Amino acid sequence: MPTAPLDQVPFENPFVEELRGELSGNKGSRQVPGYCYSRVAPSPVPDPKILAWSEELGGFLGLARPEERSAAVAMLAGNLLTSGMKPFAARYGGHQFGNWAGQLGDGRAISLGQVPAVDGSRWEIQLKGAGPTPYSRRADGRAVLRSSVREFLCSEAMHYLGVPTTRALSLVTTGADVVRDMFYNGNAAPEPGAIVARVAPTFIRFGNFQIMAAHNELDNLRALANYVLRHHYPELGEPSPAVYVHWFEEVARRTAVMVAHWMSVGFVHGVMNTDNMSILGLTIDYGPYGWLEPYDPDWTPNTTDFGSRRYAFGQQPHVAMWNLMALAQALSPLVEDARALRPGLDVYAETLAATQHELFLRKLGLTSLDRAGDQSLIEDLPAALAEPEIDMTIFFRQLAHLAPELLAATGNEEALFSKLLEKAAYSIAPNEDQTLRAWLHRYTERLRQEPASAEAIREAMLQANPKFVLRNYLAQNAIEAAEAGDLAPLETLFNVLKTPFDEHPEHEELAGKRPDWARDKPGCATLSCSS
Known part of the structure; x- marks a missing residue:
């Protein structure tokens, strides 16, 4: 073009x-x-x-x-x-x-x-x-x-x-x-x-709607809602109380899809204030964000949030619901009965659960053969990852590479699990990996039920589990180089991040665990809203 x-x-x-x-x-x-x-x-x-x-x-x-x-x-x-x-x-x-x-x-x-x-x-x-x-x-x-x-x-x-x-x-x-x-x-x-x-x-x-409702600017509130409907949700029809209700449900659905994707890649937004929530369900305002390295649902990169950990990784689904409730309150003057907005919150919860389930099935190379069993497998994984210091990104990527060997294993599963943990763990104290090993045994048994070939499963998993994410220490390296006038690290990192599911063997250093020097370094482990 x-x-x-x-x-x-x-x-x-x-x-x-x-x-x-x-x-x-x-x-x-x-x-x-x-x-x-x-x-x-x-x-x-x-x-x-x-x-x-x-x-x-x-x-x-x-x-x-x-x-x-x-x-x-x-x-x-x-x-x-x-x-x-x-x-x-x-x-x-x-x-x-x-x-x-x-x-x-x-x-x-x-x-x-x-x-x-x-x-x-x-x-x-x-x-x-x-x-x-x-x-x-x-x-x-x-x-x-x-x-x-x-x-x-x-x-x-x-x-x-x-x-x-x-x-x-x-x-x-x-x-x-x-x-x-x-x-x-x-x-x-x-x-x-x-x-x-x-x-x-x-x-x-x-927050655009919240400020109007807070100041009782109902004409502006309605005008803004109608503007969004006309330009960004035209498929819902002409504005009316019933359409406002359907619109809120769609905002809730999109928000759920966004948060489910965050959880599937280990992304922590860091500052999920209502003014940082897009009416289109898009990730917005990249401030003190980060990616899980040692898996920890209580981790937040935001120093301002260290006291309450309101915006920690594991809290994000709950905070999004809270924010949607605040939006519903702001939109309530536009509908005949505020209770009509309540089903939108159910849409959020249902969409979040369904989307997370589907995303994690893909990450694990599974199809919907056993809904109840698979749900239990997925729900038990966070606790299994949290006990040892497991790097979430590396764990899933290595699991994809290991899948054919697991399918072909005949009694040497423990050796394969050790190989996986060696690559994905930062450190494991004695007996801290037992829950994860037990989970891996369950997963292996379930994986062997899949009808697809081992190679097909591996390729599908590689396309669902990125090798490269924007770890904070990688961003900090690019920042420091750029401040010194060297743009090569920034350009290299940017180009690799455009194809995060490819191998890029020449850039293995960008797929590694967080190095020890980055554990406590400002900009790598901790950030603030300062800009």
């Missing part, structure tokens, strides 16, 4: 044109009651340079990779606007760590508008780190290279894993430092600034 520079692409602005907004352009931090957004332009930066570009996403959007020092790079840095753009920052609220936080909004993100993709769909381009908006509170609206590399890489890595997600188009440095206190401990320091161009059909969140 032909591509064009970003500065030559026509932008569309339905969110601005169809909803009520504040038009002053004032970037000063303040409350903005009565509006869905504020019109505000990005703040220019001194020396923008492009560090990374998603060729595949760019091609899908009909966009050519920008030339150095081009108008397109200036646009991606917020230094240039075209006549068709109507940039804005959205107003929303949310519950943060379970507490109502009031007005939040796009404090460091500014949307440029929508562009058409090659398939006719429309995608919003948003600059994260583009400067202050009315919703920045006491912050500067900027982002550092550290967090921007993480957001760029993870947005695309999740897409290639098959997880519902927002995308990232580009990563641009600004030429200006940003002062950040990484762990909020009084050690603020300058860091290089950067801007990520994020892409999604929309960035509307649960």
Whole structure:
């Protein structure tokens, strides 16, 4: 397909044109009651340079990779606007760590508008780190290279894993430092600034509706709901109380599918506030995220959450339900009886269970021969993995490679299990692997019931179990190299993450366990919301 520079692409602005907004352009931090957004332009930066570009996403959007020092790079840095753009920052609220936080909004993100993709769909381009908006509170609206590399890489890595997600188009440095206190401990320091161009059909969140309901702005609430229905759920029909109910059920279904995918790959979002929940069921706002390395359902990478572990890996399905309940409360003025929204929560629970079951069957190379037995096998696996220090990603990948040998084994299963555990475990104290070994015996017996050939089972499992995920220590290595001016680690990691199910034997170092030096290193084991 032909591509064009970003500065030559026509932008569309339905969110601005169809909803009520504040038009002053004032970037000063303040409350903005009565509006869905504020019109505000990005703040220019001194020396923008492009560090990374998603060729595949760019091609899908009909966009050519920008030339150095081009108008397109200036646009991606917020230094240039075209006549068709109507940039804005959205107003929303949310519950943060379970507490109502009031007005939040796009404090460091500014949307440029929508562009058409090659398939006719429309995608919003948003600059994260583009400067202050009315919703920045006491912050500067900027982002550092550290967090921007993480957001760029993870947005695309999740897409290639098959997880519902927002995308990232580009990563641009600004030429200006940003002062950040990484762990909020009084050690603020300058860091290089950067801007990520994020892409999604929309960035509307649960919190957009919550702020309207909290302030009794029912006209804005209804207008926003109708906008989302028209543009993103047109198959549900014209807005009405009954359609609002069906829409909530679909949001719940999509949210369940997203969370089930998180759980299947060992992803921990880290900050599942209601303002970080997409109305489209997409993973949004990549901040203090991480992947399970030693399997631990109580693990969270977010230092802010160490006290309660509200957003730990094993809590994510429950938190998503809680967030959906908050959304239902916000949408209740639109329906005749708030109880009509209750079945949507059942849809969430049922979809989550069914999707997780299906995803883990694929990971284990099983088909639906024994629903009850398979369910028990799947439900017992987390406890078996948690007792020893098992790397979840490596465990499933090695299990795929081992499947043919397990099928052919005649009495040497224990030796095969030892081989698997040697590759997947960080350390195993005496007798800590007994539960997992017992589980592996059950699994082997079940696997032998499958009608497919050993090689077919192995290949199917390899396509369901990635070899490569964006481990925090890998991201940190790429960040440190980029800060020193070396983009090769970033480029290599990005390219490998595009095909995470392939072997890439030349990049075995990117598939290894977390090294000892990364166990407690900031950015590898612990992160904060600081950006």
